[in-house]
Amino acid sequence: MxxxxxxxxxxxxxxxxxxxxxxxxxxxxxxxxxxxxxxxxxxxxxxxxxxxxxxxxxxxxxxxxxxxxxxxxxxxxxxxxxxxxxxxxxxxxxxxxxxxxxxxxxxxxxxxxxxxxxAQPSVSLDINSDGSPECRAIGGFPAAEISWIPSSDDINTTEMEALDDTWTVISTYKSDRDMVVTCLVSHPTFVNVWSQSIVSPVETKWELIWSLVGFAIFLFIALCIVYWNQKKIRTCSKKSLNTSPPQQVDGIAEETQEFEPYATYTQRENVVYWGTLKVTRLN
Known part of the structure; x- marks a missing residue:
């Protein structure tokens, strides 16, 4: 050399x-x-x-x-x-x-x-469709490094290279306890480590469940009120229909009572007539 x-x-x-x-x-x-x-x-x-x-x-x-x-x-x-x-x-x-x-x-x-x-990545922290905290570092070069507080053995991290030579890093944190987790992202383009906290999915799921239960109770009460009001309206309608015609019926009854004496008299007169006729024929 x-x-x-x-x-x-x-x-x-x-x-x-x-x-x-x-x-x-x-x-x-x-x-x-x-x-x-x-x-x-x-x-x-x-x-x-x-x-x-x-x-x-x-x-x-x-x-x-x-x-x-x-x-x-x-x-x-x-x-x-x-x-x-x-x-x-x-x-x-x-x-x-x-x-x-x-x-x-x-x-x-x-x-x-x-x-x-x-290339500086775009970083975000959200709850994914599975209900787990998901930290993303998109479009960075070199690939960003993601860590969590508190640490866990149930963390899934994947790296994907794009056509423009940049890298996307996705890290998912899974937990079965009610807790707050913090995502930490390190990259050469960052002066300080990027960090953000989010509520664990357990608490989020319970809030969703209680919201659904409350909505179901409110809907049930509203339906009961509507049904009770409809039943009350039907009852009132039937009462009004049953009480209005009797005036006409009373009129017909009065006419019937006025007509009955004449009908009785005629019937009796016919009985006498037929009785007289029978006596004449025997003689």
């Missing part, structure tokens, strides 16, 4: 230690190709090895036929100015190793920059 280093020094090559740059998804990121060499820059070559194992090349030649020329088979979101490589609208896939070869009148220099792109 000592031999190659001596040869590089004799030929005018200078190596530098790795530098780490942290960028944010959606922002612009600036990478410097080492320090000012103190002479005229002849050319710069960026050799980029992305985190997804893709490779590309970005080069700048100052003294070329027709003037300075730039070659770029990387993303069009990358621009070059002097010794600076700028990545616009930085994405997670832009992360990786950026090796810069700088040639100047003072020599040739090599610099390596490690780019790490972070």
């Amino acid at each position: 000592i031999g190659p280093l001596l040869i590089l020094c004799i030929w005018g090559y200078t190596l530098s230690a790795d530098v780490t740059v942290v960028g944010r998804r959606g922002n612009f990121t600036v990478l410097q190709c080492g320090e000012d060499p103190g002479g005229e820059i002849v050319g710069v070559i960026w050799k980029i090895h992305h985190m997804n194992n893709s490779r590309c090349l970005f080069s700048y030649g100052a003294h070329m036929r027709g003037g300075p020329q730039i070659y770029n088979n990387c993303s069009t979101r990358m621009t070059f100015t002097n010794r600076t490589l700028t990545i616009h609208n930085t994405q997670i896939s832009d992360g990786g190793n950026f090796t810069c070869e700088l040639s100047s009148t003072g020599g040739t220099f090599f610099y390596t920059t490690i780019l790490q792109v972070l």
